[in-house]
């Protein structure tokens with residue numbers, strides 16, 4: 446893995462709509478935070494959302510996390526994809542049901558466009574289930590991302606059914622260790 450000397454701030458979208466959704470979000474955050482090159486710095490509220498795209502599937506829980514990472518973006522994504530696999534995600538239906546979905550939305554200082562990794566995430570401005578949690582944690586001094594999120598929120602206002610989910614806390618003292 447290519448370790449960078451300095452931490453870079455990145456934003457990750459989390460989604461879950463199979464099994465114990467809340468526990469899956471907790472577990473994914475714990476696994477990210479347990480990695481030596483990743484520190485979970487802030488978490489959004491959790492929202493219950495109607496499925497978008499492929500609609501014949503259960504409701505999602507969605508949230509966003511701000512992380513600080515010394516990993517190169519490709520390595521951070523690899524860790525995220527490994528966590529999805531460890532947690533039993535099966536890739537079959539595009540936009541279909543999943544135990545956990547982790548998308549890398551934005552990483553400070555990095556722009557790239559390849560099938561393996563596109564940054565910023567090409568569809569983040571189209572999805573309220575991504576933007577509403579992200580707005581909880583993007584600081585206003587990140588002018589570029591803050592402006593992007595709020596402009597996109599303005600154009601999508603009211604287009605998806607999203608409700609705040611209140612029963613979530615992280616770090617979760619009762620959760621099993623991620624290792």
Ligand SMILES: Nc1ncnc2c1ncn2[C@@H]1O[C@H](COP(=O)(O)OP(=O)(O)OP(=O)(O)O)[C@@H](O)[C@H]1O
Pocket residue numbers: 522526536539540541546547548549550559560561562563564565566567568
């Ligand atoms: N910014 C990114 N974040 C996550 N995956 C990405 C990104 N850019 C490209 N990819 C690639 O997309 C592939 C498919 O991702 P995934 O199965 O999570 O898509 P999806 O959640 O079904 O749809 P969407 O990409 O619209 O969220 C991953 O294997 C990954 O290599």
Ligand SMILES: Nc1nc2c(c(=O)[nH]1)N=C(CO)CN2
Pocket residue numbers: 459460461494495496497498499505507539540541546574
């Ligand atoms: N509400 C909601 N809908 C979705 C979600 C998601 O996380 N939340 N993820 C998808 C796969 O990218 C497809 N549709």
